[in-house]
Amino acid sequence: MNQNEFQQKIKSSEKPTVVDFWAPWCGPCRITKPILEKLGKEYGDSVQFLAINADEAPEVIEEYRVFGIPTVITFRNGSEVGRITGAQSEAGFRAMFQALANGDEINVPITPFDRMLRLGAGGLFLAVGVVNSNWLVAGIGAVLAFLGVYDRCPIWKALTKSFQRK
Secondary structure (H helix, E strand, C coil): CCHHHHHHHHHHCCCCEEEEEECCCCHHHHHHHHHHHHHHHHCCCCCEEEEEEHHHCHHHHHHCCCCCCCEEEEEECCEEEEEEECCCCHHHHHHHHHHHHHCCCCCCCCCHHHHHHHHHHHHHHHHHHHHCCCHHHHHHHHHHHHHCCHHHCHHHHHHHHHHCCC
16 A cells, blocks of 8 residues: 555545554564454444555555554544554553544553553662662663553643644
């Protein structure tokens, strides 16, 4: 698929669109593709689903700055409104489809396990760094801990909103 065909499909759709950039050689893609196809059928009345083989659409990949696959980009009225890179659980993808169908902001939640893992590892690194006066390790711990709560931080949301592509 070339850039013009892709733009036509996105802009001509009356429904919001979920685009899955995948490749047949990609292990995580083989896990997420069946989930996305299932959700695409389930939400077919309110959300359009497109699966694009990254190997066959280099112009589109370059235009949308897709650096890793699987990458799922959501569009509303022809404009990008969300992006997820990497494998997610069915619940995460379902939240994305549901938000698009309802006209809400796209927000894929962090699982409780992931949140606790990030906070625990961050706290451990931070403690080890402070005890040993190794500020690099302490800084890494602080970043890891922040990755466990960034989705709830209003300052982070305000900062990242100003950098989003319009």
